[in-house]
Amino acid sequence: MNDTLVMQQTLARQRQRERRRWHYLALLLGLLAITLLLDIATGPSLLPLQEVLGALLRPAQADPMTLTIVYDMRLPIALMALVVGTALGLGGVQMQTLLDNPLASPYTLGLAAAAGLGAALALVSGGFWGLTSLFAIPLGAFVFCMLAASLLFALAVVRRVSNQTLILAGIALLFLFQSLLSLLQFLSSPELNQQILFWLFGSLMRTTWASLALTAAVTLICWLLIYKDAWKLTCLRLGEARARSLGVDVDRLRLKTLVLVALLTATAISFVGIIGFVGLVAPHMARMLVGEDQRFLIPVSALCGAVMLSAASVLSKSIVPGALFPIGIVTALIGVPFFIWLILGRGRKGA
Amino acid sequence: MLEIANLSLAVGQQTLMRELNLQLAPGQVHVIIGPNGTGKTTLLRALFGELAPRQGHVCFAGQSPRQLGAAQWRRLFGYMPQNIQLELELSVLEVVVLGRLDSLAMRLADEDILAAAAALQALGIAHLADRPLHALSGGQRQMVLFAQVLLRDPRIMMLDEPVSALDLQHQMQLMEHLCQQTRAKQWVTLVVLHDLNLAAQFADRLIVLADGALQAYGPPAQVLDAALVERLYQVPVAVLRDGQGIPFLRPLRSVSHG
Numbered sequence: 001m002n003d004t005l006v007m008q009q010t011l012a013r014q015r016q017r018e019r020r021r022w023h024y025l026a027l028l029l030g031l032l033a034i035t036l037l038l039d040i041a042t043g044p045s046l047l048p049l050q051e052v053l054g055a056l057l058r059p060a061q062a063d064p065m066t067l068t069i070v071y072d073m074r075l076p077i078a079l080m081a082l083v084v085g086t087a088l089g090l091g092g093v094q095m096q097t098l099l100d101n102p103l104a105s106p107y108t109l110g111l112a113a114a115a116g117l118g119a120a121l122a123l124v125s126g127g128f129w130g131l132t133s134l135f136a137i138p139l140g141a142f143v144f145c146m147l148a149a150s151l152l153f154a155l156a157v158v159r160r161v162s163n164q165t166l167i168l169a170g171i172a173l174l175f176l177f178q179s180l181l182s183l184l185q186f187l188s189s190p191e192l193n194q195q196i197l198f199w200l201f202g203s204l205m206r207t208t209w210a211s212l213a214l215t216a217a218v219t220l221i222c223w224l225l226i227y228k229d230a231w232k233l234t235c236l237r238l239g240e241a242r243a244r245s246l247g248v249d250v251d252r253l254r255l256k257t258l259v260l261v262a263l264l265t266a267t268a269i270s271f272v273g274i275i276g277f278v279g280l281v282a283p284h285m286a287r288m289l290v291g292e293d294q295r296f297l298i299p300v301s302a303l304c305g306a307v308m309l310s311a312a313s314v315l316s317k318s319i320v321p322g323a324l325f326p327i328g329i330v331t332a333l334i335g336v337p338f339f340i341w342l343i344l345g346r347g348r349k350g351a
Numbered sequence: 352m353l354e355i356a357n358l359s360l361a362v363g364q365q366t367l368m369r370e371l372n373l374q375l376a377p378g379q380v381h382v383i384i385g386p387n388g389t390g391k392t393t394l395l396r397a398l399f400g401e402l403a404p405r406q407g408h409v410c411f412a413g414q415s416p417r418q419l420g421a422a423q424w425r426r427l428f429g430y431m432p433q434n435i436q437l438e439l440e441l442s443v444l445e446v447v448v449l450g451r452l453d454s455l456a457m458r459l460a461d462e463d464i465l466a467a468a469a470a471l472q473a474l475g476i477a478h479l480a481d482r483p484l485h486a487l488s489g490g491q492r493q494m495v496l497f498a499q500v501l502l503r504d505p506r507i508m509m510l511d512e513p514v515s516a517l518d519l520q521h522q523m524q525l526m527e528h529l530c531q532q533t534r535a536k537q538w539v540t541l542v543v544l545h546d547l548n549l550a551a552q553f554a555d556r557l558i559v560l561a562d563g564a565l566q567a568y569g570p571p572a573q574v575l576d577a578a579l580v581e582r583l584y585q586v587p588v589a590v591l592r593d594g595q596g597i598p599f600l601r602p603l604r605s606v607s608h609g
Contacts, residue, residue, distance in 0.1 A: 006477050007469060011464045013481050014445075015464075237441070238439070238446070239437065245430040246452045247425050291440040291442075292441045293441060295457060
């Protein structure tokens with residue numbers, strides 16, 4: 001008799017849940033706008049926020065000096081922080097979905113270490129195929145990252161190994177590439193060592209409009225292709241057997257997403273170096289905010305990554321005025337206490 | 352009609368099913384029984400197309416999986432695998448709605464949400480709709496996953512131990528709903544059960560498997576007797592029968608008390 005009423009209430013509550021998630025999305029976008037402005041404003045010369053806004057919105061009336069600082073120096077770097085944060089947040093959440101493991105991230109699976117080795121090899125060899133190190137380093141990092149990823153693909157596809165085995169193989173790769181990298185550092189001169197170390201820390205300072213455009217394009221395309229499978233990826237979270245029973249072609253979905261994640265990660269890492277922690281933490285933050293519905297989890301995780309990296313970029317410039325901390329260090333230093341606070345808070349709620 | 356002709360299944364060197372022949376009619380509940388590890392789950396997986404037959408074939412309404420294509424073939428099925436642990440931050444309603452994966456748009460339509468709500472209602476668990484899946488008991492989760500499979504609107508319904516965690520009330524609710532829908536929607540229904548009395552009560556046909564081969568097939572009243580059960584499980588039983596000849600089994604203890 002009141003069955004329809006109950007159903008209508010269920011519908012209303014589902015819509016309410018979805019609205020709440022939209023609010024989180026909007027909130028994160030707002031936060032992102034703020035960190036972006038701060039990121040452009042901070043630096044060796046501190047710009048007032050009005051001036052930054054003016055330069056962005058009405059460039060014709062802005063001071064030419066400000067315009068130079070904003071457009072030639074700060075904007076590409078600030079945008080790169082957003083794009084790379086997005087890529088890492090997105091890559092991390094899909095690694096965790098595919099491998100059904102909260103510890104999975106491009107970093108824990110050795111992809112970052114592989115990129116590091118590739119970059120170091122390019123540095124040590126002083127460029128190859130007639131390429132200057134400016135091009136050789138990102139290329140080396142990209143190639144090695146994809147190489148490590150292909151080893152994982154091969155395991156996933158040819159041997160059809162379980163998720164656990166895949167993670168173990170990834171961790172083994174991590175150690176392999178790390179020790180090879182150490183060996184390389186051990187053998188090379190102090191000056192080269194310094195350069196390798198600097199690359200490994202991760203930095204947005206090497207950004208150019210060209211590298212930004214390339215990274216943004218790859219990130220956008222991968223984002224769209226992953227988002228298209230949002231429902232299937234949600235099903236995958238119910239477990240492989242159940243996803244199959246719902247008609248998901250699990251093997252194909254896994255391979256396709258793994259390739260996209262590798263591409264995303266390799267591109268981001270090759271231009272900015274190794275920035276840990278964002279790929280691991282952003283998905284967890286997103287999951288706490290919006291749950292496992294991938295229609296929301298994908299964009300929110302990407303946004304969390306973007307906000308984190310953008311905020312870290314601001315902090316890396318302002319902890320010690322005038323000095324620039326490597327951003328890869330800042331993300332972990334700030335992120336770890338925050339993350340521990342988050343998971344402990346969730347543990348309390350669950351109890 | 353779901354036809355299983357001369358079906359043999361194997362993984363590597365190990366034969367899991369030998370030359371199975373069955374013709375399963377729509378509108379009837381077929382209950383698969385048999386000791387642990389005799390290929391019940393394997394059979395369901397093979398029918399669903401997850402395991403290629405070593406020999407023989409399956410077809411539905413005269414069409415083989417190859418003719419239909421894998422995706423189209425699987426669309427015929429509502430398949431509920433065995434219960435597993437699920438710790439997910441998804442609401443019950445969102446889990447159920449995934450039963451319609453094939454037709455979900457990026458924005459969830461009212462119609463899909465209402466269909467999920469109706470399925471929950473029909474099973475008497477509408478009050479769970481907004482709970483997160485990780486907060487449910489094993490039995491509640493099983494009811495939710497049954498609601499999910501109902502939403503697929505299948506032609507062939509396959510449930511693998513769907514009542515393993517359910518209390519008496521929910522066992523009856525699930526089985527009665529299943530029987531009623533099987534008749535109404537003319538599903539070919541296959542259920543794996545371990546409770547022989549429940550099987551006897553709800554099955555139109557029993558499929559008795561042991562050692563990778565069919566041991567008996569037919570209505571419970573004809574198939575299920577003390578000799579068969581003792582042979583299958585090495586447990587002596589007393590068999591009582593009600594007015595329609597439906598058997599009721601009472602296992603006998605080897606060491607008597609008293």
